[in-house]
Amino acid sequence: MKTPFRNLADSQQYHILTTAMAEFSEHGYKAASTNRIVGAAGISKGLLYYYFENKEALYLSTAEFAYDHFTTHLLGRFMTEAEGFIERLARLSRIKHVYFTQHPEIARFVTHMYYAEGLLEAYQSKMQKLREWSLRAMYDNVDMTLFRTDIDRETAMKMIGWTFEGYIKEMEQYFEKEGIDFDQVDTYFEQFGGYLDTMRKLYYKEAGQ
Amino acid sequence: MKTPFRNLADSQQYHILTTAMAEFSEHGYKAASTNRIVGAAGISKGLLYYYFENKEALYLSTAEFAYDHFTTHLLGRFMTEAEGFIERLARLSRIKHVYFTQHPEIARFVTHMYYAEGLLEAYQSKMQKLREWSLRAMYDNVDMTLFRTDIDRETAMKMIGWTFEGYIKEMEQYFEKEGIDFDQVDTYFEQFGGYLDTMRKLYYKEAGQ
DNA sequence: GTCCTATTGACCAGCATGGTCAATAACTTT
DNA sequence: AAAGTTATTGACCATGCTGGTCAATAGGAC
Structure with missing residues (x-):
């Protein structure tokens, strides 16, 4: 990611990164096409490579943005109240559902990252943390006596x-x-x-x- | 499908068609590569086009073979006995499981066909029949009073x-x-x-x- | 006018694609 | 053994898409 991209308005960064996410989630890293990305994002080929050094850097920036967005927007809302297992899952489902409708590209991309292999070595520890944390979100403070x-x-x-x-x-x-x-x-x-x-x-x- | 392919031994037909199925299920029709198919099947490029007029004909032959195989090998075993819904599903699961382990490529390809669009217009009525029939297999003669x-x-x-x-x-x-x-x-x-x-x-x- | 940054799109080499075809190997028939 | 027929090969081709480059230029700041 080069400085010109950092100087962009947040909304434009979001726009470009989420279009890239949609492409990556649908086709995977290798089969994803930078041509399709620039087409869908409404920018020229040159500009994409003015923003990012290459495809891999675009993917990594994308992954980092998605991870950060996902954790900051979801972890906060997941504080566990005492409740039954069914109520817990219902609550988690509702929260997830809201996030999935508000940020569908990010949500899809995060699930893609969750299962993808290869390019993500740098992210596997983060993913591991996410896994552990989602376990806690499911089971911590659940009233099992019901x-x-x-x-x-x-x-x-x-x-x-x-x-x-x-x-x-x-x-x-x-x-x-x-x-x-x-x-x-x-x-x-x-x-x-x-x-x-x-x-x-x-x-x-x-x-x- | 040309006559030379029809004259092939059944086992060789099965071998070639199932390798093609694996490729089609994994990548979809368009992204499937005839080069990879011939590589995996252990035959030369020329031979494939000696057997089939083009990629589409290969796909259609493949689809027909898969559909016929699936129906003849499964429909027969699905005669419905009177039983509870749980027992019915358990029985169907076991039958499916056996078929999936014995003919994994065909099974995967049939599910691919089940959801695919586009090239399959000719098969949509067949698929519709399959859908109706699988409904009957699930619900016909089930003892609901349990x-x-x-x-x-x-x-x-x-x-x-x-x-x-x-x-x-x-x-x-x-x-x-x-x-x-x-x-x-x-x-x-x-x-x-x-x-x-x-x-x-x-x-x-x-x-x- | 003069910088500097933002933006374009034509362009490149590389690669994989579906498909062809002349050469030849392997059988059959005579 | 010769001739004829079928099976099989793999080099080859045009095409299309790929990630990436770059000279040209548009826009805004001083």
């Missing part, structure tokens, strides 16, 4: 996690096909609440027991 | 489906990392049975009720 006692806790937690994954994936597919209807947003929340109730009925002790 | 009555059936079935998806995905990831230990295969089955028991405890009426 679970019914006749089924294994580990099993229950896995199944609950898969239920959230499945539900989120289904919603994503639905929105991708049908588009989000903002008048119906209440219905979506109701439906989500219904799933939560069902899960409580399945996995928690009966009330008052 | 479900406990205080939770919604649709919700329960979705959650059970997600549990299977999650478990299968986790197993795949585990095997990819650690490799399959054939001495431990009993443990895997035990573990799977444990999940089934838990699910029955969660979603079915208590015995004798």
